Amino acid sequence: xxxxxxxxxxxxxxxxxxxxxxxxxxxxxxxxxxxxxxxxxxxxxxxxxxxxxxxxxxxxxxxxxxxxxxxxxxxxxxxxxxxxxxxxxxxxxxxxxxxxxxxxxxxxxxxxx
Amino acid sequence: xxxxxxxxxxxxxxxxxxxxxxxxxxxxxxxxxxxxxxxxxxxxxxxxxxxxxxxxxxxxxxxxxxxxxxxxxxxxxxxxxxxxxxxxxxxxxxxxxxxxxxxxxxxxxxxxx
Numbered sequence: 001x002x003x004x005x006x007x008x009x010x011x012x013x014x015x016x017x018x019x020x021x022x023x024x025x026x027x028x029x030x031x032x033x034x035x036x037x038x039x040x041x042x043x044x045x046x047x048x049x050x051x052x053x054x055x056x057x058x059x060x061x062x063x064x065x066x067x068x069x070x071x072x073x074x075x076x077x078x079x080x081x082x083x084x085x086x087x088x089x090x091x092x093x094x095x096x097x098x099x100x101x102x103x104x105x106x107x108x109x110x111x112x113x
Numbered sequence: 114x115x116x117x118x119x120x121x122x123x124x125x126x127x128x129x130x131x132x133x134x135x136x137x138x139x140x141x142x143x144x145x146x147x148x149x150x151x152x153x154x155x156x157x158x159x160x161x162x163x164x165x166x167x168x169x170x171x172x173x174x175x176x177x178x179x180x181x182x183x184x185x186x187x188x189x190x191x192x193x194x195x196x197x198x199x200x201x202x203x204x205x206x207x208x209x210x211x212x213x214x215x216x217x218x219x220x221x222x223x224x225x226x
Contacts, residue, residue, distance in 0.1 A: 004156070033213065040122075042202065042218035043157070056213050090156050098209055100145050104156035 002027065004093050004105035012111045018079040021108045025072050025093030031055075032074040033102060034066060037088040046089075049074055050097050078110075086112045116140045117205050119217035126224050132190040134220050136203030139184065143205035147214060148177060148188050151200045160201075161188070164208060193224045 005024045013019050025032050033056075034046040045058035049068035066076040072093075078085055088109050092102035118137045126132045136146075144165035149157035163170040163177045163186070170177050176189045190197055200221045204214035 006156075035216075040218060043204075043216040045213050045215075048213060058213075092156075100206065100208055101147065101159055101162060102214065103159060104149070106154070106156045109154075 004091055004103055006089075006091050006105040006108050008108060009106065010109045010111075012113065013081050014113050015081055015083060017081050018077065019081060019110060020075055020077045021089055021091075021110075023074045023076075023091030023093075023105060025074070025091075026103055029093035029095050029103075030072050031094045031096050031099065032068055032072065033092045033094075034074070034076050035090040035092065036060075037090060037107070038086075043090065046076065048097075055097060081112045083112050086110060114139075115217075116143075117203055117215045117217040119201075119203055119220045121220050122218070123221040123223070126193045126222065128195055128224055128226050129192045132188075132193040132197065132222055132224065134188040134190075134201050134203075134222065136186045136188075136205075136217055137184060138186075138205045138215075140205070140215070141184075142207045143215075145206050145208040146177070146179060146186050147204040147206075148175075149202045149204065150197075151202060151219070157202055190222075193222075195224050195226050198222055198224050 031050045033048040035043040048056040068074045088107045090107045147162040148160040151157040200219040203217040206212045206214040
């Protein structure tokens with residue numbers, strides 16, 4: 001079974017631009033979560049989607065948004081990029097919101113100049 | 114306030130010896146715990162988990178111990194191998210439901226040949 005895939009793997013943007021990241025979960029997994037990882041900060045939860053509905057949201061500004069499609073694929077969008085948004089963005093999938101274990105993709109490394 | 118703490122940012126161990134990674138939590142609602150391993154430029158990989166109904170779970174060279182009264186868990190790797198060199202994240206959550214795991218900031222393990 002293929003794992004979680006994320007595209008693109010690397011991205012360079014400038015301040016003020018917007019960016020869209022994509023995540024395809026493991027086949028059969030219907031829950032997708034997004035995390036931001038910065039050096040020394042561990043994994044900070046952004047949001048979780050299940051059945052095209054946002055079920056949980058972390059403590060991030062409204063510039064961060066996401067959505068999930070009927071095939072469980074998910075996208076996250078960051079508008080008006082700031083230097084501090086430079087990070088590794090990780091997507092994780094699980095079978096459903098009741099599942100305890102999430103499986104991560106390789107991440108998208110975003111650099112904001 | 115960090116609800117999941119990994120107080121050692123780094124750990125250095127000789128090949129063949131035991132590696133012990135520690136994790137403390139403060140939230141009494143947490144009753145499901147996970148360890149993930151992360152190599153550079155890759156997403157975290159699920160390693161092992163433990164439910165609060167157990168105090169030990171073993172998978173090959175990896176054993177997780179849970180001390181509920183102390184709100185402490187540890188991951189033992191025996192024997193340690195150079196390929197185990199990675200960042201290890203501890204995560205905790207209430208089991209079931211739509212609960213998002215809370216992650217520690219990670220411990221970087223280096224296993225010297």
